Amino acid sequence: MLNDQGWLLSLALFFPLIGAAAIVAMPSGAEQAIKRAGVLFSGITLALTVAVMVGFDYAAAGELQFETTVTWIEAIGARYHLGIDGISLPLFALTSLLTFLCAIYTTKIIPKPGKPKAFLALMMLLQVGMAGTFLAFDLVLFFVFWEVVLVPMYFMIGMWGGPRREYASVKFFLYTLFGSVFMLVAFLSIYFVATDAGIANPWDIVELSEAAGIGSYTFQTLAFLGIFLGFAIKVPVWPFHTWLPDAHTEAPTVGSVLLAGVLLKMGTYGFIRIALPILPEGALRFAPLIGVLGVIGIIYGSLACLAQTDVKRLIAFSSVGHMGFVMLGISAMNTTGIQAALYGNIAHAVVTGMLFFLAGSLHERYHTREISEIGGGMLVKMPRYGALLVFVSMASLGLPGLAGFWGEFTALWAARSPAPALAANYSGLYLGLVIFGAIGTVLTAGYFLWLIQRVGLGTPSERWADEPLSDVMTVEWVSWLPLLALILIMGIFPVIIFGVQDPAVTNLVSFFGG
């Protein structure tokens, strides 16, 4: 077996819990020490993650490594099955990196009402749930990690959020819960059908995938519908996206970064890891619908962005559009499409995570996020900050050479020639999807350029002309630089992500015969 140090992966996964416990045990008066402890513990987690990345055998990225399999709940045959492959690795690394950067950011900038102790402890609990989702290879374990994320995020939005935080946090919680219980029903149906089909461990994602489709066509369709609801709400796919703009707008900066950077990715990851390989026939039936909803999301998200007056809400709606591209990639059901979706996932996490950092800092300085109140002249007033905003916006609108480009371009490319079974019946539809998707990229460019024109260019308005607004601070540089570097590196060398994923994706696609 490859890399049999499964303990290392478990340690990297659960170390944040130790950190959270240690932080809770500290006296709440020692705020500076608590903030430093937050950086320390998330830093150690990141170091452990790096150790996993170093030990990872990239030549065999298609196989599960650092595997642990222990019986967990005997009554239902659920196992603690943890592992990592080329699809999980980038997402796991991203989770640890973003949490670490958020911890650094929190040392200087923490939203009202303060309380760094509770804030950091919740963030680390959140981290365990997020990372666990990407590493679990047992449906029950996956479901548990999936649900663990709800509570800390609810509190993060609820306690440190904006004025409408009660509405936003409850909406987030109830909406996600609604979808996840449907998902649970589908999981349990899969379990019983798989037991009848004679699969030894009917919860095991690997074994279920290798069975290459269990149950009747009707069963696959219905089970896919249940899973679809759970994942589509999380992604979010239009028309299930309505919780997202509220949650993003009201969440504190760190909450938004993690929400956009990791939480949304759990949905697309679930589609790729669970829904497609385990229910291939159901997936083929739903693929055109997923593609259509994805493209509607792209167009709708862009049009909604054009109508926004709040910078943060604009970025939130841009997420709906970007995730539309990811869903379009998935709907192609071929190797290129899955690659595009996973790449788009990471790129969106880095770029939009960074945009939310910028939006948060904008609010710290101007105390408003209304575009009209900020007025123009940011490039004059805060040249470095303005330049960063331009740079990241360019990445987000898909400028070639930066991270955002590859996911979108490849998704359109993949949808042009979808899986054979789809191409036979729906080639016209997919051509239409590509055309509308391409129009979406133009609209995306439109609203970002318009945003830059309104807040970046021109001269500062009278209200801000004499205000002493500080440019990018040291703590911001430290927490932002890794993301800025990634945007550039991923744009120039997309192979660093594509290459890691490739064997795993090829492996995965072979299960649904793309």
Added chain:
Amino acid sequence: MAIDFGAIAPELVLTATAILVLMVDLVLTDQAKQLANPLSAIGALVALGFTLPLWGDERSTFGGSFVVNDYAVVFKVVFLVSLLAILGISWRYFAESRFFQGEYYFLLLVSFLGMLIMPSARDLLLLFIALETVSLPGFVMAGLRKRDLYSSEAAIKFFLIGVLSVALMLFGISMMYGFTGTTSLSGIAQALGQWGASPPPLLLASLLLIIVGFGFKISAVPFHFWAPDTYAGSPIPVAAMLAVASKTAGFAGLIAVTFIAFEPFAGVWAPALGVLAILTMTLGNLVAMQQRDMVRLLAWSSVAQAGYMLIPFGLAVTGNAEVNEAAVQATIFYIAAYAIPNIGAFGVVVAINRRTGYRSIEDFAGLGGRHPFMAVAMTTFLLSLGGAPPTVGLWAKFAIVQAGAESGTVLAYVLLFFLIVNSVIAFYYYLKVVWVMWMREGREGMAPVTPGVNLSLVTAALVFGTVLLFVLPGLIADTTVSTDLVAGL
């Protein structure tokens, strides 16, 4: 006929403790009266000590009407642990208000004696006696705060509706005896099996009348009218007892009656109970959303919880042992998982209520700042009642969905759909309380929260249990899955 004293040892211990407590109360005076509490707790522990060795046994005594098997033992353990927890939250509450302590503990123990008999009873008459032994002390305990009008109202309502439903049940039992010539559950099952496809309507009526008697005990809609007023008016520990232990006893009896005696007619009662499940959870949750009083909120939420527990009953199929076993196991798991956070939630209400009289949801404002431990505990309990991690409630919901998916019928998926919708509604009001505790500032000059050592320990133990069973649900699931209800016949 020799009596198997080992099999009834837990019941005997509880009886002896009850009598002892009543007598000791006569001797003790004033402050010393509160010693009835630890005395009862010791009795419960000894009874627990006699119960655990029975695990794995198949015993039967009193001509087969009293059976001890794993099914019964699991319930007895749940009852005795609930008794210990309720004693824990009762101590201060009754010691400080200084009313009828000896009588209260005596009645409580007698009520639990009835509960211990319930899962072992395999005869309609013994079931009836057990049900009455649970209920009658309950009527008195609900009215213990004699000078409080609400408490008297609680007792009267409870009594009248209780007596009415018991009368209906007895009527049903007498007709059932007329049709089958026996009161033993397995005998009834045999006799009913001979009626085949076309039973006389009166037989079905008597069957439903017996179920109604239990429907009252578990406060299923439309037999729930007494529950909210009774919970709200009773002393809070009594409300916890009624909402958790007494309801569990009702389910223990209902499972035995439906899945053993009436199994041949599952086609009649399963859809009926399925509809009751939908009505119970939906009405319970919708009304709970409107509540401002914390005890009332918990009362209505416990009505809704009974609805979830009824879902597996709707799945039963005559002759399909696999589905029926799964249904029984799901209910048992849910009951066991539900007892811990629900007693805990009542415990926190007692802690807030102590010395202050606070009980509305508004009184919980700012609890996160005033008493973080109690706020964390209450949050954990509410999340568990709703079924979110990191709590055992997640697995409780999991068990119900599992039974539904195993059955796989259209009715099963309809029931699961209502479960999903209801768990969203339920979270709406649980989160409202969480919101008030953490995100709202308390009023100026609120009295401090002083739960006392005893209550804090019980609460901490229940929080620990709730989280531990989330990580290792196998601790309950691996045992409930091996319980075989029908084996001991």
